[in-house]
Amino acid sequence: MAMAGDAARTVPPLSLTGPRLAGQEDLLTPAAQAFLVDLHRAFEPTRQQRLAARAQRQARFDAGALPDFREDTRGIRDGDWTVAPLPAALQDRRVEITGPVDPKMVINALNSGANCYMADFEDSTCPTWENLLVGQRALRKAVTGQLDWMAPDGSKHYVLDATSKTVLIVRPRGWHLDEKHVLVDGQRMSGSLFDLGLFAFHNAAGLHAKDRGPYFYLPKLESMEEAALWDDVLAFTEVRLGLPVGTMKVTVLIETLPAVFEMHEILHALRGRIAGLNCGRWDYIFSYLKTFRRHRDRVLPERGQVGMTQPFLKAYSELLIQTCHRRGAHAMGGMAAQIPIAGDPIANEEALARVRADKLREANAGHDGTWVAHPALIPVAREVFDEKMPTPNQQQVRREDVAVTRDDLIRPSLGTITRKGFDNNVEVCVRYIAAWLDGQGCVPIHWLMEDAATAEIGRAQLWQWLHMADNGGGHLHLDDGTPVDFSLFDRALMTLPSKLADRMKLPGGSKINEAIALLDELTHANELVPFLTLPAYERLG
Ligand SMILES: CC(=O)SCCNC(=O)CCNC(=O)[C@H](O)C(C)(C)COP(=O)(O)OP(=O)(O)OC[C@H]1O[C@@H](n2cnc3c(N)ncnc32)[C@H](O)[C@@H]1OP(=O)(O)O
Ligand SMILES: O=CC(=O)O
Numbered sequence: 423m424a425m426a427g428d429a430a431r432t433v434p435p436l437s438l439t440g441p442r443l444a445g446q447e448d449l450l451t452p453a454a455q456a457f458l459v460d461l462h463r464a465f466e467p468t469r470q471q472r473l474a475a476r477a478q479r480q481a482r483f484d485a486g487a488l489p490d491f492r493e494d495t496r497g498i499r500d501g502d503w504t505v506a507p508l509p510a511a512l513q514d515r516r517v518e519i520t521g522p523v524d525p526k527m528v529i530n531a532l533n534s535g536a537n538c539y540m541a542d543f544e545d546s547t548c549p550t551w552e553n554l555l556v557g558q559r560a561l562r563k564a565v566t567g568q569l570d571w572m573a574p575d576g577s578k579h580y581v582l583d584a585t586s587k588t589v590l591i592v593r594p595r596g597w598h599l600d601e602k603h604v605l606v607d608g609q610r611m612s613g614s615l616f617d618l619g620l621f622a623f624h625n626a627a628g629l630h631a632k633d634r635g636p637y638f639y640l641p642k643l644e645s646m647e648e649a650a651l652w653d654d655v656l657a658f659t660e661v662r663l664g665l666p667v668g669t670m671k672v673t674v675l676i677e678t679l680p681a682v683f684e685m686h687e688i689l690h691a692l693r694g695r696i697a698g699l700n701c702g703r704w705d706y707i708f709s710y711l712k713t714f715r716r717h718r719d720r721v722l723p724e725r726g727q728v729g730m731t732q733p734f735l736k737a738y739s740e741l742l743i744q745t746c747h748r749r750g751a752h753a754m755g756g757m758a759a760q761i762p763i764a765g766d767p768i769a770n771e772e773a774l775a776r777v778r779a780d781k782l783r784e785a786n787a788g789h790d791g792t793w794v795a796h797p798a799l800i801p802v803a804r805e806v807f808d809e810k811m812p813t814p815n816q817q818q819v820r821r822e823d824v825a826v827t828r829d830d831l832i833r834p835s836l837g838t839i840t841r842k843g844f845d846n847n848v849e850v851c852v853r854y855i856a857a858w859l860d861g862q863g864c865v866p867i868h869w870l871m872e873d874a875a876t877a878e879i880g881r882a883q884l885w886q887w888l889h890m891a892d893n894g895g896g897h898l899h900l901d902d903g904t905p906v907d908f909s910l911f912d913r914a915l916m917t918l919p920s921k922l923a924d925r926m927k928l929p930g931g932s933k934i935n936e937a938i939a940l941l942d943e944l945t946h947a948n949e950l951v952p953f954l955t956l957p958a959y960e961r962l963g
């Protein structure tokens with residue numbers, strides 16, 4: 423007779439709840455699943471603590487506190503220490519292409535001639551079960567040099583160039599995202615642990631044999647404690663996968679306002695394995711908005727006016743360069759949103775000129791390399807960095823002239839909110855959410871690259887502008903004097919479909935009504951939802 427205890431023992435610790443995809447058992451082997459279970463059990467409680475700490479800190483900002491450098495870590499900031507030496511493959515990172523992980527993108531990126539390719543499970547990937555597994559499979563084949571892909575209409579066969587020197591760096595999802603298709607002991611697993619764990623499980627040995635890591639970009643950290651959690655995860659993974667300690671190198675995106683006050687601390691927490699910090703400007707702007715969502719004196723102007731020359735962003739990038747170069751780490755630049763404009767040479771040259779100006783600013787400021795969103799932008803970025811940076815990196819540029827204070831990092835910005843800017847936020851949010859709900863994490867809108875980070879700026883701005891009157895002090899106003907109130911928003915939202923010509927031909931065109939409903943709900947809600955991808959994820963299959 424079976425005993426109750428026997429039944430409990432036979433329940434598998436991990437269950438897969440996503441649609442069953444052909445060949446998924448090659449990735450989710452019993453050994454891979456066992457590794458994911460171990461990762462979950464070892465780190466999920468701490469992940470939850472770190473997420474709770476984020477909410478507690480935000481509650482203090484909502485009550486009027488301002489972010490500042492920490493007293494308890496002064497010793498780390500003042501101490502003389504450097505990070506572990508960087509591997510040869512990460513010495514010269516002057517141009518990094520980034521992009522989603524479908525096979526065509528992976529092949530195009532690795533064949534692009536960029537120094538590195540950041541394969542992105544985060545801002546530019548919508549985490550459908552299929553996108554994740556197709557991406558993991560493509561990367562696994564890329565690591566073994568066997569990736570190819572045929573266009574569905576048979577028009578082109580894409581083959582990975584065996585001579586490609588582009589270094590692969592993988593960006594897993596941030597700590598806030600769950601993987602709902604993988605339950606461990608009945609709980610959803612962390613998206614970060616799933617992405618990193620599965621990639622490392624299959625590719626660590628192959629990459630290590632080629633002196634290529636594995637290497638990772640870590641997104642959206644808010645504190646040194648979150649960096650320490652990553653360090654523990656990586657150390658655990660190295661031991662379990664038989665890699666020498668410190669082989670797995672990471673670059674951390676400084677893309678939240680709280681994290682900019684802990685850059686030395688984050689480098690220190692990861693000092694055995696960190697290769698650099700990156701200015702993830704789009705999420706950083708989003709985080710500034712979120713941190714100050716209740717602070718009337720720090721409302722930002724419309725998205726198009728928040729460029730890297732705004733004082734708070736200039737201070738952030740310069741402090742990042744100074745911090746990295748003092749500690750022996752790379753200071754990577756970020757992403758200009760312009761992409762090539764097909765069929766309009768004049769507009770295209772203007773877009774390229776804006777990218778060039780952005781890269782020139784980065785190279786002159788002391789960045790060691792930069793990001794591009796599209797292969798056609800590689801020559802633009804390379805030309806600038808080759809001219810300004812004849813050495814593999816410019817860590818010798820110490821930027822000791824930089825004296826950035828807390829006030830510089832949170833300085834209010836000058837600018838306006840125009841009707842065009844308001845309506846543009848509404849349109850971009852709806853169109854991006856529609857594409858995302860349709861499985862696409864990165865799309866061109868008005869010839870700008872839009873991903874989860876850029877769209878979040880528009881979404882958070884709408885919420886902040888419309889809820890500013892809740893705190894007293896009345897409504898904000900457009901530059902023409904119109905009050906920024908819900909009638910303005912409701913009208914813009916409801917009239918949008920009639921303004922979108924050929925909407926069914928847009929990415930995610932069939933999801934426009936669903937996107938309108940979600941933006942409406944998020945914007946009218948009394949609290950700013952921390953990430954739009956959290957409620958949007960619940961709407962994915
Ligand atoms: C805020 C942040 O997090 S930034 C990092 C996250 N964002 C990104 O990584 C952006 C990645 N970029 C992209 O996804 C794309 O460039 C888009 C969606 C913006 C535009 O894509 P498209 O409309 O397909 O551009 P376009 O038609 O000009 O592409 C031309 C070719 O370049 C390829 N291509 C475009 N971008 C990339 C890329 N980032 N990596 C590799 N190949 C690319 C296309 O696949 C296409 O290939 P094909 O000629 O073989 O068909
Ligand atoms: O991830 C990059 C950003 O700008 O956000």
Ligand SMILES: [Mg+2]
Pocket residue numbers: 545641675677702704705875
């Ligand atoms: Mg980002």
